[in-house]
Amino acid sequence: MSIDLTRRRFLIGSSVAATGLLTGCDALVQSTTVNDILQRAESLTMGAQRLLMGHQPLAREFSEADLSPVFKPNGTSEPGSEEYAQLRETNFADWKLVVNGMVQRPLELSLADLKAMPSRTQITRHDCVEGWSAIGKWTGVPLGLILEKAGLAPGARYAVFYCADELEQTLDGSGKYYESIDLVDAWHPQTILAYAMNGKELEVAHGAPLRLRVERQLGYKHAKYVMRIELTDSFRGIWGGKGGFWEDRGYEWYAGI
Template structure:
């Protein structure tokens, strides 16, 4: 176990250092093809290193109740202005549904009650932000893997895309909404959940209510909030600008493993 912890520590330090570099240089990244090429190679190295050193089911470190941060900082969007989302908030998400579609045999439309009845997991984990801060929280949610199995992924499916209700700025599809993606390795990881509770309470709006992604082996910007739809796709070319996520389309790495 100590060897695995050491390896994870090395990966985490490397990922945080690279993330800080990309954050400070994001504007230059979009203008410098050579830098983009170098970072893409580094991202591939990060992915290959983690997949080589850790098994597909190796868990991110989990903590105890006493380790939970008293003030878990919300970041990014904290109260989406989308009219449909605001109506759902006023209604207590009673009519809200999660859609799972795309390259699946049986598209799903699930209520919060449906998700709470699905196979679940509770985990106390550390959220590592690319901005350089960390917080520990307790998350409870539906495991993504059984939901995908229930929908029945088609053979050509290789990624899942998370479409969200929050708007940060204008996006290529004209909606401005946040989006993120995972490959099927991380989508099926046991700690990848769609969290509907935080610290034993319903997920707060500031942290992504009614549902947010937790993919604990990656950096914070991968933990998409306000998830409305999960779409199975064969490739990421048609998603945003083709890099697989809102921040990835602006220079961040797609694989943010730690």
């Protein structure tokens, strides 16, 4: 039994499960009590995993025989913005990944630039907060290599991923989808920016042209349609200030599994 599952059962219990927070991405949390419990649970999860699973342990990897015949897309299946539509028309030839914020050398990297960098391929299980799992094969650039290329400024603590996905505009108009991880997970060897899935170019439904894979966390942390990475020392002033779209609506920031 995973540390995360044990923690959820012990701290959250049936009363939190009854809120529906962890059963679907459209359930928003209104209860202060529930939020307090989740925040305490999140701290325990991250602390326990970092203490008991130190030295950058790997998430389990599988063989090609284990690949799921169907890998359900999570979240948005296609961004609706004109900007994204134009990029898609040219097969993302004009797309560039922007890396800025608390860095010494801001970057703009094309897909060709990323594919020219050392890559990693891994077959891992994607666990969605909605209750389903699937195994896929991902190829991409280790995020740590990009951060090394940019050079972190003193005080940088988090990598924030801004996406072409405009899901939240249909809910409350707060801006484009975003997620974040800390630098411990950013430098984990299995944290990659994937441009291929199951040996093929990443499909739109799965986050083309680039998505984050942070294999030790739940699926909503795996940001799709990544356009920009900002290095920062805090989440203050970034929409709800919790470090992610779903986190701003009550989900845990650290979604370790």
